[in-house]
Amino acid sequence: MYNEEERKPLVIVEGLKKYYPLRGSTIGKNKPVTHAVDGVDFEIFEGETLGIVGESGCGKSTIGRQIVALEKPTSGRVLYQGESISDMSSGRLRKIRTQLQMVFQDSTSSLNPRKQVYDILAAPMLYHGIIEKDKLDEEINRLLDLVGLPKSMKHRYPHEFSGGQRQRIGIAKALSVKPRLIVCDEPVSALDVSVQAQILNLLKQLQNELKLTYVFIAHGLGAVRYVSNRIAIMYLGRIVEIANTQELFDDPIHPYTQALFDASPLPAPKLRGRQRIVLKGEIPSSVNPPKGCRFHTRCPYAIESCRIDDPELIPIKPGSDHKAACPVILAQREA
Amino acid sequence: MQPLLKVEDLTIAFVEDNTRTYVVDKVNFSVKPGEVLSIVGESGCGKSVTALSILGLLSPNAHVTNGSIIFEGKDLLNMNEKEIDRIRGSEVTMVFQDVMNSLNPVLTIGNQLTETIRIHKGYDRKKAEEYAIEMIKKVGLPDAKAVMKKYPHMLSGGMQQRVMIAMALACEPKLIIADEPTTALDVTIQLQIMKLLVELQKEFHMSIILITHDIGLVAELADRVIIMYAGQFMEEASVYRLFDHPAHPYTRALLESVPCIYDDPNKILASIPGTVPENYQDIEGCRFYGRCSYAVPACKEAQIYSEFQEGHLVRCHRAEKGEIPFV
Numbered sequence: 001m002y003n004e005e006e007r008k009p010l011v012i013v014e015g016l017k018k019y020y021p022l023r024g025s026t027i028g029k030n031k032p033v034t035h036a037v038d039g040v041d042f043e044i045f046e047g048e049t050l051g052i053v054g055e056s057g058c059g060k061s062t063i064g065r066q067i068v069a070l071e072k073p074t075s076g077r078v079l080y081q082g083e084s085i086s087d088m089s090s091g092r093l094r095k096i097r098t099q100l101q102m103v104f105q106d107s108t109s110s111l112n113p114r115k116q117v118y119d120i121l122a123a124p125m126l127y128h129g130i131i132e133k134d135k136l137d138e139e140i141n142r143l144l145d146l147v148g149l150p151k152s153m154k155h156r157y158p159h160e161f162s163g164g165q166r167q168r169i170g171i172a173k174a175l176s177v178k179p180r181l182i183v184c185d186e187p188v189s190a191l192d193v194s195v196q197a198q199i200l201n202l203l204k205q206l207q208n209e210l211k212l213t214y215v216f217i218a219h220g221l222g223a224v225r226y227v228s229n230r231i232a233i234m235y236l237g238r239i240v241e242i243a244n245t246q247e248l249f250d251d252p253i254h255p256y257t258q259a260l261f262d263a264s265p266l267p268a269p270k271l272r273g274r275q276r277i278v279l280k281g282e283i284p285s286s287v288n289p290p291k292g293c294r295f296h297t298r299c300p301y302a303i304e305s306c307r308i309d310d311p312e313l314i315p316i317k318p319g320s321d322h323k324a325a326c327p328v329i330l331a332q333r334e335a
Numbered sequence: 336m337q338p339l340l341k342v343e344d345l346t347i348a349f350v351e352d353n354t355r356t357y358v359v360d361k362v363n364f365s366v367k368p369g370e371v372l373s374i375v376g377e378s379g380c381g382k383s384v385t386a387l388s389i390l391g392l393l394s395p396n397a398h399v400t401n402g403s404i405i406f407e408g409k410d411l412l413n414m415n416e417k418e419i420d421r422i423r424g425s426e427v428t429m430v431f432q433d434v435m436n437s438l439n440p441v442l443t444i445g446n447q448l449t450e451t452i453r454i455h456k457g458y459d460r461k462k463a464e465e466y467a468i469e470m471i472k473k474v475g476l477p478d479a480k481a482v483m484k485k486y487p488h489m490l491s492g493g494m495q496q497r498v499m500i501a502m503a504l505a506c507e508p509k510l511i512i513a514d515e516p517t518t519a520l521d522v523t524i525q526l527q528i529m530k531l532l533v534e535l536q537k538e539f540h541m542s543i544i545l546i547t548h549d550i551g552l553v554a555e556l557a558d559r560v561i562i563m564y565a566g567q568f569m570e571e572a573s574v575y576r577l578f579d580h581p582a583h584p585y586t587r588a589l590l591e592s593v594p595c596i597y598d599d600p601n602k603i604l605a606s607i608p609g610t611v612p613e614n615y616q617d618i619e620g621c622r623f624y625g626r627c628s629y630a631v632p633a634c635k636e637a638q639i640y641s642e643f644q645e646g647h648l649v650r651c652h653r654a655e656k657g658e659i660p661f662v
Contacts, residue, residue, distance in 0.1 A: 055521035162610045192377035193548065197592035197606030219522065222594030226604055246600060263526040265551025267593050269574045272555055278530060279523045282491045 002229050004244070007045040010181060010213050011067060015076035016040050018062050022287065035286050036062040038237035039076070041313070044181070049207065049214040051228030051245070053221060053260070057286055058234040060217045064183040067215060068100040069093055080181075098128050101174035105186035107166035111158040117144075117169055118154040124177050143172045146209075148202060164195035171202065181213045188223055200226055221264045225249065230321075233257045236286055236294040239313055243322035253316055253324035253333075256295050293326070301328055338365035339509055339542050340389070345402035347384055347393070357616040359385050360566040361402070363640075366510065366542045373545040373557035373574075375589075379611060381566045386512050386546045390423050406510075425455040425506040432515035434495040438487040444471075444498050445483030448505065455506040470501040475531055493524035500531065507539055514546040529555060550593045554578060562586045565615040565622040568640060572647040582647065582654040585623045621651065629659050 019033040037059040044050050044067075052060045065071045066078055069085045077086040085096060104110040111120055121140050125131045131139055141151045147168040158166055167187060174182050184203065188196040200223060207214060218224050224231060225245055232242040233254065241254040252258045255277070262276035279298045284290050290297050296306040311325040316333075324330065347359035359381040366372050376382045387393050389404055389411065404411040406427065411419060431437045439447055448467040452458055458466060464483070471479035474497040487495055496516065503511055516532070517525040533556060536543055545556060553560055553574065560577045562570040562585065570583040581587045591605035609626045612618060620635035621627070627634070633652060640650040653659050 055523065164610060193550065194377065194589060194592050194607035195610070197594075197604045198608075200594070200604060201606055220594075221522075221596050222598075225596050225600075226594040226598075249596060259523055261596060263522040264596055265525075265529075265549065265555045266597070267550045267554045267578065267590060267595055269554045269557075269578050276526075278526055280527075282493055282524070283521065 002045065002048040004229075007048065009043040010046040010081065011044040012079040012082075013040060013042050013044075013063070013067070013076070014079065016063065016066060016073050016078065017075045018059070018066060018071065019074045032287055035237050035289055037066070037073075038286075038289065040234075040237075040239050042232060042239060042242060044213060044215060045230075046180075046213055047207075047211060048229040049216050049227050051224035051231040052215060052217045052234060053219065053224050053231060054234030055219060055283060057236075057283065059237040059286075060234050061185050063234075064102065064185050064215060064217050067181075068102050068183050069097065070102070094128075098124075098130065098177035099180045101177065101179035101182045103167075103170050103174050103182060103184045103187050105189055107163065107170045107190070108158070110170060111166060111173075113158055116155050116157055120158070120169065121154075121172055121176050124173065128177055130177060139176075143176055146175065146206065147172045162195075163191050164198055167191065167199050168202065171199075171206070175206070175210070179212070181215070183215045183217065185217045186219070187216075189218065189220065196223065203227060221261065233260065236284065236289050238294060238325065240295065240326070241322075241324045242313070243324075247322050251322075253322070253329055254295075254326045255299050255301050255329065257324075259298075259300075301326075303328055336367055339368045339407065340366040340544075341403075341405040342385075342389070343403045343405070345385065345388065345404065346400045347381070347388055347397055348400050349397050351396060355400070356614075357400075358397075358566050359388075360616065362563075362568050364561060364568070364571070366544060368509070368542055369536075369540050371536065371543045371545060371556055371558045372561065373547060373553045373559070374561045374563055375547060375550070375553055376563035377548055377611065380563045382546050382563050383514055385563075386429075386514055386544060389512060389544075390427060390429060391419050392429070424451065426508055427510045427512065428503040428506065428508045430496075430499050430503050430511060430513040430516045432518050434492065434499050434519070435487070437499060438495060440487055442486075443483065444485055444487065444490070448483070448498070448502055451502055452505050467501075467505070470505050471498070473504070473535070474498070474501045475527075476501075492520055493528065496520060496528055497531070500528070500535070504535060504539065508541060510542045510544065511536075512544045512546070515548070516545075517552065518547070518549065525552075532556070550590060562589070565611055565618075567622060567650060568648070569623070569651070570647075570649045576647055580647075582643070582649040582659065583623075583651050584627045584629045584654070584659055587659075588626075588628075629653055 016037055017039055018037040019035055022032045054060045066073050073086050077084045118140055121143055122136055140154055144151055144154060149168050188199050204227060216224060216227050228245050231245050231248050232239045235256050241257045252261055259277040259279045277300060281298050284297055292307040292309055293311050296302040311327050313323045313325040316322045316324055316330060342364050344361045345359060346361050348355040348357045374382045388399055399412060445467060449463040452463040452466055468479045471482050476482050476494060476497050517528050547553060557574045560574050561568050564585050570586045581590055588607045594604055607626050615622050619637055621638045624630050624634050638650045638652060640648055641655060642648045643655045649655060
């Protein structure tokens with residue numbers, strides 16, 4: 001279990017940047033690029049769930065892919081147990097990959113439609129040589145049991161399952177190689193509400209049983225709050241605020257965090273008339289992110305200096321774990 | 336007050352190789368002028384098919400096998416294509432979830448908007464263009480003249496949805512059917528579009544049928560709510576009544592399974608066991624039976640959809656008698 005006092009980092013992300021070249025761009029020196037992730041630093045502590053929240057295109061999934069070394073960062077690095085996986089040899093990386101797994105949003109396209117569940121689950125274990133053939137059957141039964149699927153289903157194909165069941169297979173596949181960290185990239189967004197709750201509860205239960213560390217990437221605030229110990233809020237390639245879940249919801253600092261909370265619809269018609277920040281305008285393109293604070297174009301509190309100075313993510317009080325990148329609000333609070 | 340739209344005993348089946356699969360089973364509802372009615376349900380429950388049938392937009396293999404759809408006293412199901420064309424797009428319009436596929440990618444926004452206005456309002460080109468610019472301003476897009484010259488791909492998802500709304504509003508319809516209008520959008524943009532829809536609905540005094548699976552959106556927008564499950568209506572009430580006193584076990588489970596940012600942090604999220612039954616048309620009794628924690632043997636008999644309190648309907652014999660404890 002995650003314990004705030006005795007925590008130690010499992011993964012450290014340092015100055016991570018990831019740019020993607022734009023397709024069909026002109027040949028020349030200054031090719032336009034998408035600044036998907038543009039300088040983020042954070043830690044993931046052993047046994048915790050770190051939620052990453054943000055709107056589409058903010059770079060949250062890109063971060064997820066760098067953490068499990070599916071891609072190499074443009075600059076910066078990801079340290080897993082003190083070792084950089086961003087410039088590791090492929091042989092060494094192959095050994096470490098079993099410990100860093102991923103569960104995807106789209107369970108339909110992340111499972112091979114021509115393979116039975118049995119083969120889908122067996123393949124990673126055989127490839128990494130973590131099981132003997134004669135124990136395979138037993139292990140697959142155990143995995144299915146773990147994610148709440150009947151053993152009798154192992155000779156079925158992915159299309160014979162419902163969305164929720166397929167997501168369970170995706171989780172079993174990630175678990176098959178005995179990982180320590182699982183990046184869950186929007187694992188419930190494609191599912192119906194009643195099934196979402198099943199999967200969220202399953203993830204929580206597995207974390208307890210298997211001492212897993214999760215990075216939970218999503219845009220639905222309710223779900224992220226439900227599973228996360230800490231939450232990072234992202235906007236246009238940057239983390240704008242990061243804090244312990246309870247503290248973040250009790251005391252959101254960054255105007256974007258506040259607006260995001262306000263925008264999240266509440267299942268309570270009585271609260272319809274509540275005061276809320278309605279952001280104006282659209283999310284700027286990450287090809288040419290705004291200068292200064294990236295949020296200043298939509299921020300209700302923006303002042304002149306926000307257009308010029310790029311704010312740093314700093315503790316809201318000396319020594320605090322709660323960090324925010326908004327000098328304007330922080331100065332207001334001090335006064 | 337006379338209802339604007341009255342749907343009676345509507346039954347829809349998909350026909351394939353001479354077998355009929357009934358996806359909507361005798362649903363009855365009405366929409367009053369100026370009202371936002373929300374039909375809520377999970378994927379495959381028949382909510383979108385119900386909505387599409389109103390405008391005669393069902394896919395060729397889907398058929399309305401029974402029932403009537405009365406709009407302002409006329410049965411839309413008995414109209415020929417020409418008559419329905421006069422209503423579709425001017426009196427009743429639709430806003431879809433998938434904006435990218437609902438706008439024509441090779442025509443400018445201006446072209447598409449003015450075409451709609453010219454056909455339905457009979458304006459000449461110049462007048463239609465002026466009117467289109469006015470509509471674009473109305474949905475809160477800056478620099479309307481520039482937007483007119485743009486192609487859909489040059490706009491963001493939120494802007495495209497605004498254009499769709501402008502198009503739906505252009506003929507001052509009496510009823511807008513919005514099928515998951517904000518699902519594809521980010522939360523902060525979602526809120527903008529929601530506010531816009533509510534403002535315009537009041538201004539134009541329109542009715543809206545909001546089709547969605549998003550409980551939060553319903554709580555923010557709807558006046559009245561219908562809960563649909565496996566092709567049937569399970570419950571219907573005013574939005575305040577439904578959220579305060581949900582009667583059907585399915586409605587309750589659905590409301591409890593939504594994680595909310597103001598929940599008690601230690602609360603364990605309720606989930607509904609199992610999945611929606613396949614071939615639910617063959618189930619005689621309650622279609623939620625296998626997943627319901629209040630099920631008793633009598634639930635295997637056909638359930639009647641009845642108004643057990645004024646304006647509050649439920650399809651559950653136990654809820655009707657007040658046998659479902661309120662949590």
